[in-house]
Amino acid sequence: MLSYAARRLVLMVPTLLGISILAFSLLHLVPGDPAEILLRQQGVVPTPEALEGFRTAAGLNEPLALQYLHWLNSAIHGDLGRSLAVSYGRPVLPEVLSRLAATLELASASLAFAILISLPLGILSAVRRGSWLDKSLLLGSALGTAMPAFWLGPLLMLTFSLYLGWLPVCGRGGLEHLILPALTLGIGAAALTSKVVQAGMIDALEENFILAARAKGLPEECIILKHALRNALLPLVTVSGLQFGWLLEGAVFVEVIFTWPGLGKLLVDSIFSRDFPMVQGCVLFISLVFVLVNLAVDILYSWIDPRVRYDR
Amino acid sequence: MIDEILDILKGDSRILLGSIIICTILLVATFAPLIAPHDPLAQNLERRLSPPSSEYPMGADNLGRCVFSRVVYGARLSLPIGMAITGTALAIGSLIGAISGFLGGRYDEFVMRIVDVLLAFPGLILALAIIAVMGPGIINASFALVAIGWTGFARMVRAMTLAVREKEFMEGAKALGASDFYIITRHLLPNVIAPVLPMAFLGAGYSILALAGLSFLGLGVRPPTPEWGLMLSDGRLFMRSAPHLMIFPGIALSMTILAFNLLGDGIRDALGPKPRMEA
Numbered sequence: 001m002l003s004y005a006a007r008r009l010v011l012m013v014p015t016l017l018g019i020s021i022l023a024f025s026l027l028h029l030v031p032g033d034p035a036e037i038l039l040r041q042q043g044v045v046p047t048p049e050a051l052e053g054f055r056t057a058a059g060l061n062e063p064l065a066l067q068y069l070h071w072l073n074s075a076i077h078g079d080l081g082r083s084l085a086v087s088y089g090r091p092v093l094p095e096v097l098s099r100l101a102a103t104l105e106l107a108s109a110s111l112a113f114a115i116l117i118s119l120p121l122g123i124l125s126a127v128r129r130g131s132w133l134d135k136s137l138l139l140g141s142a143l144g145t146a147m148p149a150f151w152l153g154p155l156l157m158l159t160f161s162l163y164l165g166w167l168p169v170c171g172r173g174g175l176e177h178l179i180l181p182a183l184t185l186g187i188g189a190a191a192l193t194s195k196v197v198q199a200g201m202i203d204a205l206e207e208n209f210i211l212a213a214r215a216k217g218l219p220e221e222c223i224i225l226k227h228a229l230r231n232a233l234l235p236l237v238t239v240s241g242l243q244f245g246w247l248l249e250g251a252v253f254v255e256v257i258f259t260w261p262g263l264g265k266l267l268v269d270s271i272f273s274r275d276f277p278m279v280q281g282c283v284l285f286i287s288l289v290f291v292l293v294n295l296a297v298d299i300l301y302s303w304i305d306p307r308v309r310y311d312r
Numbered sequence: 313m314i315d316e317i318l319d320i321l322k323g324d325s326r327i328l329l330g331s332i333i334i335c336t337i338l339l340v341a342t343f344a345p346l347i348a349p350h351d352p353l354a355q356n357l358e359r360r361l362s363p364p365s366s367e368y369p370m371g372a373d374n375l376g377r378c379v380f381s382r383v384v385y386g387a388r389l390s391l392p393i394g395m396a397i398t399g400t401a402l403a404i405g406s407l408i409g410a411i412s413g414f415l416g417g418r419y420d421e422f423v424m425r426i427v428d429v430l431l432a433f434p435g436l437i438l439a440l441a442i443i444a445v446m447g448p449g450i451i452n453a454s455f456a457l458v459a460i461g462w463t464g465f466a467r468m469v470r471a472m473t474l475a476v477r478e479k480e481f482m483e484g485a486k487a488l489g490a491s492d493f494y495i496i497t498r499h500l501l502p503n504v505i506a507p508v509l510p511m512a513f514l515g516a517g518y519s520i521l522a523l524a525g526l527s528f529l530g531l532g533v534r535p536p537t538p539e540w541g542l543m544l545s546d547g548r549l550f551m552r553s554a555p556h557l558m559i560f561p562g563i564a565l566s567m568t569i570l571a572f573n574l575l576g577d578g579i580r581d582a583l584g585p586k587p588r589m590e591a
Contacts, residue, residue: 018429022441029445146570150528151542151562154548162552249436250544253525257548267437268529271444279444287433 005299015291020075023284024068024130027276035060035277038084080284081277085270092281096263100285102172103262105245106185106254109178111240113186114193121190122197122232126205126226137194144191149250153184170259181258185250189243196239200232207231235304241297245290327582330513332471337568341387348381352538361554363586370525373546375536379557381562382538389539389566393450394520397457401519402512404458405465410500412466413473414492422583424470427463435460436522443531450523453532457519464515465508472504479503505545517572540565 027034035055039046044054053059059070074080080092125134160180161169168177204210205228213223252264259265263282270278340347349369364371370379370416412423429464442456448501464488476482524541526532533539535546540561547557 014425015429015432018425019432022429022438024431026441026445031446051333070408142570142573143566146566146573147567148525148565150525151544151558151565154551154558155562158551158555158558245434248434252436252440253528256529267440268531269442271448271531274444276444279441283437283441285435286437290434292431 004302008295008298010133010292011183012295016288019284019287020072021068023280023287024071026192026283030063030276037274042084075284080281083270083275083278084274085273085278095278096266096281096285099261099263099266099282100289102260103248103255103264103286104289105178105253106251106260106262107244108183109182110247110250111243113182114189114243115236115240117186117190118194118197118236118283123201123224123229125194126198126201127234129202134198137198140268141191141195144187147188148253149184149188150253150257152187153181153254156180157257167278170257172261181254181260184257185247185254188250189247192243193236196235197232201228201237204228204231216292224288234301237297237301237304241294244293248286254307326574326578328577330571330573333567333571334575335388337391337571340384341391344384344388344572348378348384350378352377352381352385353536354378361550361557363554364556369559371554373543373557374524374550374554378501378538379543379560382543383540383560385538386540386543386561387568388562389445389533390520390524390565393454394523395516397454397519397523398461398512398516401458401461401515402465402508406469406501406505406508407496408462409466409469410473410496412506413470414477414496414500416477418469427466430460431467433460434526439522439526440531448531448534450527450533453523453526456526459521461515461519464511468508468511469501471506472507473500474502476503479547507583510576510583513572513576513579517569517576520572521565521569563573 027037030037033051034056035045035051036060039050044050059067062070078093080096083090083092085096121133121137125137127129128134133263157169157180162165167180171177201224205224207228210223210228213227215274218227248264250260251260252268255262255265256268263286267279267282267286270276270282332506342378347369354377355445356372358366358376359372360374362368362376368378368380370383373379373382387565400585408423412420429556433441438460439453442459443452446455482495482499485499490499522530524544527541528545529537530545533542535542543561544558544565546552547561
């Protein structure tokens with residue numbers, strides 16, 4: 001188990017390096033001279049002297065590879081530079097970390113909602129195939145995957161906040177602030193996960209060990225919940241990991257719609273204010289979360305199903 | 313009625329329904345000037361935010377523009393651009409994947425490492441990063457979506473290539489002295505492309521969705537161009553007094569994505585649970 005986890009960790013290194021190179025290149029790919037962009041952003045007139053002084057001070061005269069190593073070194077030591085936006089001027093890392101918590105709260109709540117909804121739906125619709133539940137799941141998941149979060153979100157807001165007045169319109173606070181954003185993001189996720197649970201249950205229920213369990217005279221609930229469900233959970237674990245990336249994407253829209261102070265909203269705001277260090281920080285951390293979640297899922301998977309460790 | 317819809321969602325009629333919806337939208341896009349009752353940019357400030365009526369079938373927006381005409385003209389933008397983005401990503405990805413799998417060795421290793429890194433980003437986040445560098449706008453947004461879209465195709469075509477590479481007809485072509493380029497374009501690609509088809513339809517749905525999303529954020533299509541994502545973004549500001557501004561573009565967008573999903577899923581299942589090799 002541990003050696004598998006260690007091997008997966010080592011395999012992650014090239015991916016992490018690749019992510020860091022891409023994040024680093026952001027500023028250097030911007031058309032124009034990075035020194036001039038950075039100076040203008042600080043409100044300094046880019047005279048040749050000012051540019052030269054800035055280049056020397058910021059190390060922009062060094063070869064790119066060396067600049068990358070310096071950048072990586074400071075990044076590893078927790079220094080991602082300072083925000084260029086007028087109102088900030090603050091270090092990037094603390095800002096990104098505080099926003100990260102909000103995004104993780106939103107994404108986890110959405111995933112939890114999706115799993116909580118899809119387990120009973122998937123199990124029941126697999127057990128009672130052809131029932132109205134099975135049919136509505138089919139219809140619901142087709143619609144759920146086709147409705148963009150940036151349409152569903154405003155519709156939910158209109159219904160539950162503006163017309164019914166049950167929930168706050170936007171912002172982050174108590175549980176009541178979390179419900180609508182998590183629903184918006186979770187409904188799309190549930191559309192997929194419930195189909196995965198259903199398909200997994202249908203496959204599992206056709207296996208020989210279910211026949212054996214029935215022949216033994218085990219009660220039906222025990223067969224479904226203990227024997228079939230355990231096997232149906234495997235694909236759900238994998239899909240949940242991949243879903244997390246999708247949730248991080250969707251979170252960008254949901255955070256903008258509900259003014260949820262997360263990484264996605266910070267990323268979009270930073271793009272508009274051309275705050276490149278902040279964009280770098282957001283991209284770096286969102287990808288990092290995605291990679292780490294998938295690592296966790298792989299390890300979890302090998303724990304649930306030990307065969308995986310030998311296969312690879 | 314409901315049962316018929318369900319049968320379609322379950323069975324192979326998904327391909328039929330998906331094609332019908334897409335063809336309808338294509339027709340609407342083609343004949344937009346004949347279908348739209350008003351100029352999509354013409355403002356009639358007296359009718360601003362007015363609800364659906366016989367003159368304005370889907371109401372008028374905050375500048376008094378006809379929402380129906382804008383939804384109709386929106387199809388002219390979303391559908392072709394979404395399909396072009398996916399088509400380009402498909403062409404680039406298939407070519408790189410096929411070359412990579414065909415040549416093998418270090419080149420393959422190198423290309424697949426790049427693909428792995430790109431796939432390690434949530435797609436849209438990478439697209440946003442690219443737009444941050446290049447600036448907003450439809451061209452840059454489309455470029456960003458191609459840049460994130462090709463990797464999936466490359467990985468799949470490479471996997472198929474590895475399987476086809478050892479077949480006898482490949483040996484035969486080589487023995488006849490055909491060049492690598494000829495073998496890849498004439499023998500390899502036609503044999504690996506069929507299983508990628510469902511992915512392309514699902515990808516087109518995603519591209520349309522992502523483009524609308526970027527426009528919604530203000531990073532894609534610029535106003536006053538009639539585009540569904542942009543209309544949703546504008547309509548959101550008036551959703552209490554004029555919910556129709558948000559409802560109709562949303563329906564158009566969702567129907568389009570649904571159609572591509574149906575088509576992709578249908579074709580995937582029709583090709584069999586495992587990608588078929590002898591297509």
